[in-house]
Amino acid sequence: MIVGKVVGNVWATRKEESLNGLKFMIVVPNDPVNPGTRESIVAVDQVGAGIGESVLVAQGSSARKTVQHADAPVDAAIVGIIDEMEVRKD
Amino acid sequence: MIVGKVVGNVWATRKEESLNGLKFMIVVPNDPVNPGTRESIVAVDQVGAGIGESVLVAQGSSARKTVQHADAPVDAAIVGIIDEMEVRKD
Amino acid sequence: MIVGKVVGNVWATRKEESLNGLKFMIVVPNDPVNPGTRESIVAVDQVGAGIGESVLVAQGSSARKTVQHADAPVDAAIVGIIDEMEVRKD
Amino acid sequence: MIVGKVVGNVWATRKEESLNGLKFMIVVPNDPVNPGTRESIVAVDQVGAGIGESVLVAQGSSARKTVQHADAPVDAAIVGIIDEMEVRKD
Amino acid sequence: MIVGKVVGNVWATRKEESLNGLKFMIVVPNDPVNPGTRESIVAVDQVGAGIGESVLVAQGSSARKTVQHADAPVDAAIVGIIDEMEVRKD
Numbered sequence: 001m002i003v004g005k006v007v008g009n010v011w012a013t014r015k016e017e018s019l020n021g022l023k024f025m026i027v028v029p030n031d032p033v034n035p036g037t038r039e040s041i042v043a044v045d046q047v048g049a050g051i052g053e054s055v056l057v058a059q060g061s062s063a064r065k066t067v068q069h070a071d072a073p074v075d076a077a078i079v080g081i082i083d084e085m086e087v088r089k090d
Numbered sequence: 091m092i093v094g095k096v097v098g099n100v101w102a103t104r105k106e107e108s109l110n111g112l113k114f115m116i117v118v119p120n121d122p123v124n125p126g127t128r129e130s131i132v133a134v135d136q137v138g139a140g141i142g143e144s145v146l147v148a149q150g151s152s153a154r155k156t157v158q159h160a161d162a163p164v165d166a167a168i169v170g171i172i173d174e175m176e177v178r179k180d
Numbered sequence: 181m182i183v184g185k186v187v188g189n190v191w192a193t194r195k196e197e198s199l200n201g202l203k204f205m206i207v208v209p210n211d212p213v214n215p216g217t218r219e220s221i222v223a224v225d226q227v228g229a230g231i232g233e234s235v236l237v238a239q240g241s242s243a244r245k246t247v248q249h250a251d252a253p254v255d256a257a258i259v260g261i262i263d264e265m266e267v268r269k270d
Numbered sequence: 271m272i273v274g275k276v277v278g279n280v281w282a283t284r285k286e287e288s289l290n291g292l293k294f295m296i297v298v299p300n301d302p303v304n305p306g307t308r309e310s311i312v313a314v315d316q317v318g319a320g321i322g323e324s325v326l327v328a329q330g331s332s333a334r335k336t337v338q339h340a341d342a343p344v345d346a347a348i349v350g351i352i353d354e355m356e357v358r359k360d
Numbered sequence: 361m362i363v364g365k366v367v368g369n370v371w372a373t374r375k376e377e378s379l380n381g382l383k384f385m386i387v388v389p390n391d392p393v394n395p396g397t398r399e400s401i402v403a404v405d406q407v408g409a410g411i412g413e414s415v416l417v418a419q420g421s422s423a424r425k426t427v428q429h430a431d432a433p434v435d436a437a438i439v440g441i442i443d444e445m446e447v448r449k450d
């Protein structure tokens with residue numbers, strides 16, 4: 001998983017039927033150790049994340065495990081809302 | 091998923107049989123947060139996207155969920171046509 | 181999928197048994213929109229591609245859908261020989 | 271797999287139910303051959319790794335093989351604690 | 361698959377049980393067309409590759425096809441020892 005920050009939403013009326021009802025959020029990776037500009041991801045959200053929140057994002061086939069319809073073509077999902085992080089660099 | 095722009099088409103007569111009937115479109119990633127030059131992708135389209143449209147692209151095994159023939163060797167698919175995006179960067 | 185150019189062959193006598201009979205070709209990604217130097221891939225070919233040809237390459241688990249032996253450890257496959265591409269950049 | 275160093279922890283109270291009980295650790299890739307700054311990963315740990323330890327991390331669908339609940343949306347896992355490495359560069 | 365060179369070994373006593381008996385080798389990608397410094401990979405070996413040998417490496421879920429225990433969290437495997445390569449760049 002990666003740490004990301006939710007920065008926006010995407011709306012698509014015409015889409016794969018199995019995606020109906022899903023919420024698509026734009027997430028920017030936000031590396032707690034090595035910050036830097038990274039490509040944004042559109043992730044499905046079913047944990048209720050809001051704009052500005054720090055989240056855990058799972059990618060690849062694992063993202064499909066978050067949606068009821070196992071056949072939805074989803075490759076990124078918000079799987080948790082981060083409360084706290086601790087990083088020790090030494 | 092990523093946000094992309096449809097910029098072209100690919101035609102291949104000699105191909106894996108399970109790909110027959112599929113439409114292959116060239117999509118350039120178009121990051122709404124951190125723009126930049128990215129590698130193009132050839133994605134299968136079954137939502138009716140046209141050249142110039144902004145689309146959602148799913149990659150990896152999830153892309154196979156969009157085609158009837160679950161055994162088609164497809165690793166990228168257009169899964170939605172984007173109507174609107176909202177990005178808040180602060 | 182990505183667009184690539186076939187540039188060579190790889191031979192391996194000692195290999196996983198399930199790979200017997202497969203042809204391994206070296207393919208260089210050849211982005212029709214944003215050209216540049218990319219890492220080459222070794223892809224299995226079952227559509228009869230030749231050196232110099234422009235091909236469609238599928239990667240990841242989807243590549244296994246091209247081989248009879250579904251248990252072959254294959255992560256890239258040539259799935260089509262490209263006849264024509266059309267790119268509109270504006 | 272890749273070699274990484276455990277540098278921190280992530281806590282998320284609101285998360286996918288199937289993630290309950292899992293421990294999330296921040297791991298920085300630590301290439302034994304070509305060192306350099308790499309993006310950190312949040313990996314599930316079930317081998318008991320501690321901060322500062324050198325670990326093997328598996329990514330993608332393989333990471334799900336480490337958790338009891340095969341349907342957990344996990345895409346990175348610590349699969350071993352490294353005792354020793356030997357690298358010969360010549 | 362990619363072409364790599366075996367440069368070392370990794371030992372881990374505490375690891376996922378399903379990894380017992382597997383041999384972990386450090387492989388550096390060694391692109392026959394576009395050489396350059398790439399991140400090393402830890403790959404499972406069951407074809408008997410030795411230090412210094414040129415090998416084919418499969419990544420992702422396909423790597424699991426090389427191990428008896430299909431549930432081992434393995435995401436990279438040496439699948440062949442390369443005898444010969446031919447590259448034509450023109």
